[in-house]
Amino acid sequence: MLAIEILGLEKTYKVGFWRKRPKPALRPLHLQVEEGEIFGFLGPNGAGKTTTLKLLMGLVFPSAGSARFLGKAWTDPTVKAQTGFLPEQPYFYDYLTAHELLEYYGQLSGVPAKQRKQRIEQILQQVGLHDVQGVQLRKFSKGMLQRVGIGQAILHDPKLVFFDEPMSGLDPIGRREVRDLMDQLKQEGKTVFFSTHILSDAEALCDRVAIIHKGELRGLGAIEDLTSTVRGKVEVIWQGTQMPPSIKALGAECHVAADTVRVIIDENQQDAVIDALRRERLRLISLTPVRTSLETYFVEKLRHAETTAATTV
Amino acid sequence: MKTSIAHIAYNTFREAVRDRVLYNLIAFALLLSGAAILVGQISIEIEKLVVINLGLTAVSLFGVVIAIFIGIGLVSKEIEKRTLYTVLSRPVRRWEFIVGKFLGLAGTLVVNTFFMAIGVFAALFYVSHKFVHADGLVFMALYFIILEFLIICSLALLFSSFSSPLLSAVFAFSLFVIGSFAEDLRGFAAMAHGITRWLATGAAYLVPNFSAFNVITSIAHEQPVAGQLILQNTVYALFYAATALSGAVLIFEYRDLK
Ligand SMILES: Nc1ncnc2c1ncn2[C@@H]1O[C@H](COP(=O)(O)OP(=O)(O)OP(=O)(O)O)[C@@H](O)[C@H]1O
Ligand SMILES: [Mg+2]
Numbered sequence: 366m367l368a369i370e371i372l373g374l375e376k377t378y379k380v381g382f383w384r385k386r387p388k389p390a391l392r393p394l395h396l397q398v399e400e401g402e403i404f405g406f407l408g409p410n411g412a413g414k415t416t417t418l419k420l421l422m423g424l425v426f427p428s429a430g431s432a433r434f435l436g437k438a439w440t441d442p443t444v445k446a447q448t449g450f451l452p453e454q455p456y457f458y459d460y461l462t463a464h465e466l467l468e469y470y471g472q473l474s475g476v477p478a479k480q481r482k483q484r485i486e487q488i489l490q491q492v493g494l495h496d497v498q499g500v501q502l503r504k505f506s507k508g509m510l511q512r513v514g515i516g517q518a519i520l521h522d523p524k525l526v527f528f529d530e531p532m533s534g535l536d537p538i539g540r541r542e543v544r545d546l547m548d549q550l551k552q553e554g555k556t557v558f559f560s561t562h563i564l565s566d567a568e569a570l571c572d573r574v575a576i577i578h579k580g581e582l583r584g585l586g587a588i589e590d591l592t593s594t595v596r597g598k599v600e601v602i603w604q605g606t607q608m609p610p611s612i613k614a615l616g617a618e619c620h621v622a623a624d625t626v627r628v629i630i631d632e633n634q635q636d637a638v639i640d641a642l643r644r645e646r647l648r649l650i651s652l653t654p655v656r657t658s659l660e661t662y663f664v665e666k667l668r669h670a671e672t673t674a675a676t677t678v
Numbered sequence: 679m680k681t682s683i684a685h686i687a688y689n690t691f692r693e694a695v696r697d698r699v700l701y702n703l704i705a706f707a708l709l710l711s712g713a714a715i716l717v718g719q720i721s722i723e724i725e726k727l728v729v730i731n732l733g734l735t736a737v738s739l740f741g742v743v744i745a746i747f748i749g750i751g752l753v754s755k756e757i758e759k760r761t762l763y764t765v766l767s768r769p770v771r772r773w774e775f776i777v778g779k780f781l782g783l784a785g786t787l788v789v790n791t792f793f794m795a796i797g798v799f800a801a802l803f804y805v806s807h808k809f810v811h812a813d814g815l816v817f818m819a820l821y822f823i824i825l826e827f828l829i830i831c832s833l834a835l836l837f838s839s840f841s842s843p844l845l846s847a848v849f850a851f852s853l854f855v856i857g858s859f860a861e862d863l864r865g866f867a868a869m870a871h872g873i874t875r876w877l878a879t880g881a882a883y884l885v886p887n888f889s890a891f892n893v894i895t896s897i898a899h900e901q902p903v904a905g906q907l908i909l910q911n912t913v914y915a916l917f918y919a920a921t922a923l924s925g926a927v928l929i930f931e932y933r934d935l936k
Contacts, residue, residue: 378934419763419935422763422766422767423766423767424762424763424766424767424934424935425934425935426932426934442769442771443769445767445768445769446768446769448767450763450764450767452760452763452764454760455760455763455764456759456760456761457761457764458689458693458761460692460693460696460697461692469685469689470764470765470768472681472682472685473682473685473686473765473768473769473770474768474769475769514764517764518764
């Protein structure tokens with residue numbers, strides 16, 4: 366079964382004093398997400414990621430289009446009981462403690478009273494807020510609020526989770542934990558749909574990604590498929606300050622530090638560079654593939670789109 | 679789901695309590711005890727009159743101020759702070775949110791009025807050292823005051839669903855003041871002619887008729903309240919509040935959250 370089916374969702378905001386000027390935030394979007402997938406929703410700032418998520422959560426109304434979750438209408442309350450949502454930069458009732466907030470949200474989501482207490486304990490433990498559960502949320506730091514946000518999104522054990530930039534505001538340990546959490550959700554058969562502009566997170570987690578830019582879908586597919594079109598690069602570091610002419614001739618990017626040289630070359634030049642280093646008896650320190658990242662893809666794809674748009678205008 | 683309304687109402691009440699709204703009771707108690715001590719030194723006859731008049735007027739005004747100041751932020755503040763995102767993405771319908779908010783605020787005011795009423799009765803006992811049958815009329819006045827609060831809460835909530843807190847406060851206060859003179863307004867309207875008369879009459883009947891709810895003076899003079907007025911005010915208040923609340927729901931139902 367499809368977990369998420371987005372059927373031509375579209376949003377045009379009306380801006381200006383008289384709300385006359387149309388501002389398209391999302392062009393008609395069609396997207397399908399399979400059950401059990403971790404799906405990344407990527408795009409630069411202002412691309413329309415948050416708008417899409419707000420539409421899906423019924424917080425703003427679409428200009429056209431609709432969506433289906435788990436085979437049902439998206440507005441169906443039984444569906445809403447099975448979805449969790451982490452908003453961007455979440456903010457909560459700051460006069461409540463973390464425990465009280467989860468209690469309240471558990472009630473609203475219909476978590477039975479008997480299971481609630483235990484479930485809340487478990488969630489607080491999971492998002493690392495167990496020690497501060499009695500502190501009012503007004504005294505929470507940004508990252509702590511983000512953790513509360515993640516906690517409340519998965520509190521009612523939803524089948525479908527929407528995260529808007531789940532890693533933002535978190536320290537490296539927090540990011541790691543959230544990655545693990547998403548992996549765990551996948552193991553439990555949940556579907557995770559998350560937006561981000563941090564590509565390494567998407568690379569590490571996603572089965573498939575969609576890329577949007579200026580409200581339009583620009584790419585969709587498995588990460589390997591999207592990245593295979595971009596050639597790989599390799600970073601080579603050796604000791605010394607010497608630059609063999611044959612390497613220089615490759616026209617590679619080159620950085621000379623105190624006693625090391627670092628160059629970035631194309632994958633297929635790798636052997637030639639190693640041969641040259643051997644000939645010159647230079648000590649190789651490291652050779653690392655700069656993995657064709659989504660970022661490269663992203664930048665190239667968008668640049669391409671930009672230039673074609675510019676030429677057609 | 680009816681239970682979410684109750685949970686939202688309780689959370690609204692809890693917010694008011696944690697925001698120290700009930701601290702107004704301290705000011706009320708000081709005011710009342712100061713007045714009771716003061717009039718006790720002036721005159722024996724009018725002291726009861728003054729305590730009832732002043733006490734009930736204070737109950738009404740304190741309540742109106744609270745109703746407006748909390749009411750105007752109930753919806754707009756939640757939109758502004760984005761606390762609504764994680765509520766409305768749950769199986770909570772938008773109308774349930776509005777109704778829950780309304781009940782929470784109304785509940786806060788009922789609790790607040792309850793404590794103030796204790797204060798009024800304590801002051802009464804202090805000045806006259808006993809309760810008489812006519813003191814029961816104070817309950818009637820309190821009932822009308824609460825009906826008045828229901829109307830104001832619903833209006834504040836209505837304004838809160840589409841405008842900023844500041845504007846909402848201005849609207850709500852204006853309506854409260856105009857509504858207190860609703861009967862005079864109706865009188866003026868009847869004296870006008872032509873189209874002005876129609877417009878003025880329309881406006882006079884549109885604003886909440888708070889003058890009908892003010893029985894404080896007559897109660898202070900131990901005049902009973904007619905059964906018909908009780909019925910009339912009850913129906914009027916419930917109808918008015920329900921209408922304003924429906925308006926709030928209609929606006930909020932189709933509103934994009936920021
Ligand atoms: N309430 C609004 N009124 C008018 N325009 C809006 C509104 N909300 C968003 N927009 C516009 O819609 C576009 C998409 O915004 P959106 O918040 O969806 O971007 P995003 O992809 O989430 O960006 P970010 O990575 O910065 O969070 C932007 O151009 C923004 O200016
Ligand atoms: Mg965003």
